[in-house]
Amino acid sequence: xxxxERALNILHFKSAxxxxxxxxxxxxxxxxxxAEQGKIDPELAVGNYDGSDKxxxxxxxxxxxxxxxxxxxxxxxxxxxxxxxxxxxxPDGTHRVQNGDGVIERVKPGVASIxxxxxxxxxxxxxxxxxxxxxxxxxxxxxxxxxFRSFNDTRSWEVPIGLHLGSVLGNIRNFTTxxxxxxxxxxxxxxxxxDIVDTYAELQYKCAEAALETGAKxxxxxxxxxxxxxxxxxxxxxxxxxxxxxxxxxxNELCHKHGIxxxxxxxxxxxxxxxxxxxxxxxxxxFPIEIGVWGDQFEPARKKYGKxxxxxxxxxxxxxxxxxxxxxREIERMKRLASLGGFIPCPDHRLxxxxxxxxxxxYTEEIKKITF
Numbered sequence: 330x331x332x333x334e335r336a337l338n339i340l341h342f343k344s345a346x347x348x349x350x351x352x353x354x355x356x357x358x359x360x361x362x363x364a365e366q367g368k369i370d371p372e373l374a375v376g377n378y379d380g381s382d383k384x385x386x387x388x389x390x391x392x393x394x395x396x397x398x399x400x401x402x403x404x405x406x407x408x409x410x411x412x413x414x415x416x417x418x419x420p421d422g423t424h425r426v427q428n429g430d431g432v433i434e435r436v437k438p439g440v441a442s443i444x445x446x447x448x449x450x451x452x453x454x455x456x457x458x459x460x461x462x463x464x465x466x467x468x469x470x471x472x473x474x475x476x477f478r479s480f481n482d483t484r485s486w487e488v489p490i491g492l493h494l495g496s497v498l499g500n501i502r503n504f505t506t507x508x509x510x511x512x513x514x515x516x517x518x519x520x521x522x523x524d525i526v527d528t529y530a531e532l533q534y535k536c537a538e539a540a541l542e543t544g545a546k547x548x549x550x551x552x553x554x555x556x557x558x559x560x561x562x563x564x565x566x567x568x569x570x571x572x573x574x575x576x577x578x579x580x581n582e583l584c585h586k587h588g589i590x591x592x593x594x595x596x597x598x599x600x601x602x603x604x605x606x607x608x609x610x611x612x613x614x615x616f617p618i619e620i621g622v623w624g625d626q627f628e629p630a631r632k633k634y635g636k637x638x639x640x641x642x643x644x645x646x647x648x649x650x651x652x653x654x655x656x657x658r659e660i661e662r663m664k665r666l667a668s669l670g671g672f673i674p675c676p677d678h679r680l681x682x683x684x685x686x687x688x689x690x691x692y693t694e695e696i697k698k699i700t701f
C-alpha cells in the first residue's frame with residue numbers, strides 16, 4: 330500500500346497493512362543542533378520546511394513516511410499585508426517591530442520564541458474600515474488558477490495532500506492580539522467583531538471555492554486556529570459557536586460538495602469546550618492533539634462523539650528527549666489509541682531542541698509495527 334492509501338484507509342475505518350510513521354515537522358533549532366552533533370549534513374538544516382525536498386531526505390534517514398502537514402493554499406490573508414518595520418530599538422537591544430498583521434511586537438534578535446505584543450492597530454470601527462477591510466477583499470489574483478488546474482497532474486499520489494482553508498478566528502486573534510480581541514468582544518463593539526469574523530470568513534470561502542472549482546483533488550482540508558490555551562478557549566464557547574459555527578459549516582459543505590470528507594483542524598491548548606462547534610459543523614480530525622500539561626484529549630473525545638472524531642497526533646514528543654523506556658510507554662499508549670480506529674499517531678507538535686536523533690529512528694521503526 331502507499332502511505333496515502335494507509336492513511337486514508339485508517340481514517341475511514343478500513344484495513345491497512347501497517348501504521349504509517351507520521352510527523353509534523355521540526356523546529357529549525359533542532360536541525361541546527363543535529364547538524365552540530367554530526368547527525369545530519371548541515372545542508373539539511375537550512376531551508377528545511379514542510380513538504381520540501383530536504384524534509385523528504387531527512388524523513389528517509391529518520392524513517393518517517395510523511396509529514397501530515399502537506400497542504401497547499403490560496404492567498405486568503407491580508408493583502409497587501411502591513412509593512413514590517415522596526416519602530417524602536419530599546420536599550421537592551423530589543424526591537425519594537427510592526428509585523429505584517431499590524432501588531433507591534435517586542436523582538437529580541439537571536440531569540441526564536443514567540444515575541445511579546447506591545448500594541449495593535451485593529452481597535453475600533455474606524456481602524457477596521459480604513460486599515461483592514463480593504464485588505465480582506467476577494468480578487469482573482471488571490472487564487473493561482475493555473476496551479477490548481479494542473480494540480481492533479483503534478484501532485485504526488487503517494488502521500489495525502491490537503492487544501493488549507495485558512496482559519497475562522499485564529500488569524501483574527503493574530504490581528505487583534507488576545508487582549509484586543511477580548512476588548513472588542515466584551516467591552517467595546519460585539520457587532521464590529523461579528524462583522525470582522527464575517528468579512529474574513531467570506532474572503533476565505535471565496536478563495537476555497539475558486540480553488541476547488543478548478544477540479545483540483547485533495548485528500549483532506551485543513552484549518553489553523555490556535556484559539557485555546559492550557560485552561561481552555563480564549564473566547565466564551567457559546568459566543569464562539571454563534572460567531573463561527575456557521576462559517577465552518579459553509580466551508581465544510583463546500584468541501585463535501587467536492588468530495589473531501591476528511592477535515593482536520595490544528596488548535597493548541599485544551600479544546601474540549603469548543604470541540605462541539607467543530608464536530609457539529611463538519612470538522613472531524615483533531616490534529617496534532619497537543620498533550621501539554623493536561624494529558625490526552627483524543628480518547629475522551631472519541632467516547633463522547635464516537636466515530637465522528639478522528640485523530641492525527643497525540644504522541645507526547647517530550648518522550649523523544651528522554652530514553653527508550655519513555656518512548657516505549659508512548660508507543661504502548663499509541664497502540665491502545667490506534668485500536669480504537671480512525672487514529673494515526675503523530676508527535677503532538679514539531680520536534681523541539683533536545684530531541685534525540687536515535688530515539689526518533691527507534692520510534693519510527695516501532696510505530697510501523699502496529700498492524701490492523
